[in-house]
Amino acid sequence: MATALSYVSIAYIVAAVFAVIELILTAYTLTQIAQTVASGTHRAFGYWGYSSPRVSFMLFNSVWTLLVLLYVALTPLYMASLHHKLAATVLTTITAIFWFAGSIALAVVSGGGVVAAAVAFGFFLWAIFTGLAALDLLETRRGGGVKTGPAANPGV
Numbered sequence: 001m002a003t004a005l006s007y008v009s010i011a012y013i014v015a016a017v018f019a020v021i022e023l024i025l026t027a028y029t030l031t032q033i034a035q036t037v038a039s040g041t042h043r044a045f046g047y048w049g050y051s052s053p054r055v056s057f058m059l060f061n062s063v064w065t066l067l068v069l070l071y072v073a074l075t076p077l078y079m080a081s082l083h084h085k086l087a088a089t090v091l092t093t094i095t096a097i098f099w100f101a102g103s104i105a106l107a108v109v110s111g112g113g114v115v116a117a118a119v120a121f122g123f124f125l126w127a128i129f130t131g132l133a134a135l136d137l138l139e140t141r142r143g144g145g146v147k148t149g150p151a152a153n154p155g156v
Contacts, residue, residue, distance in 0.1 A: 008135065012073040015065065015128045018121050023062035025118040029055045032114075054105045058118060061095075061102050065125065068095050072132075089136040096133045099126035 005013075033052050068091045075083040103122035110116050 008132065009073070011128055011132055012069055015125060015132075016069050018125050018128070019062050019065040019069070022058065022118060022121045022125065023066075025114055025121065026055050026059040026062060029114050029118060030059060054102070054109060055115070055118070058102045058106055058122060061098050061122070061125075064098060065095055065129075068092065085136070085140060089133065089140050092129055092136050093133040096126060096129035099123075099129055 030052070033055065071083075072088045072092060075088075099122055103119055103126055106115065106122065107119045110119050
């Protein structure tokens with residue numbers, strides 16, 4: 001019998017695929033920047049001079065996202081004792097903020113091509129994580145995230 005995936009599970013899978021694509025795009029862009037700087041043909045205050053930290057931040061966002069997805073998606077399934085819903089909510093919210101900030105920063109200097117694709121995938125990831133954070137916040141507000149009282153400690 002096949003198991004149906006929930007919308008949240010599908011969002012996690014799509015976010016992981018997009019994060020890997022973003023990782024590839026930003027790594028390629030950083031490689032191009034490094035080759036341009038190494039050849040001595042870069043402009044001091046042009047596109048390549050300003051974008052390197054921004055692209056590096058987007059590369060960090062990709063790695064951060066994959067680590068957060070490991071915790072948020074897999075910990076409840078395989079290591080439930082290490083999973084805390086409020087921590088997952090905070091991580092998802094921080095990830096959405098990171099993607100928004102990085103995408104805006106990179107969009108400012110985007111000249112098209114690979115960098116524009118990285119910006120587009122960054123905004124897709126921002127939208128996914130904003131939706132996931134909103135769902136997590138609603139669930140936490142309803143009381144699904146933090147359990148207190150006698151039901152939380154059945155052995156007491």
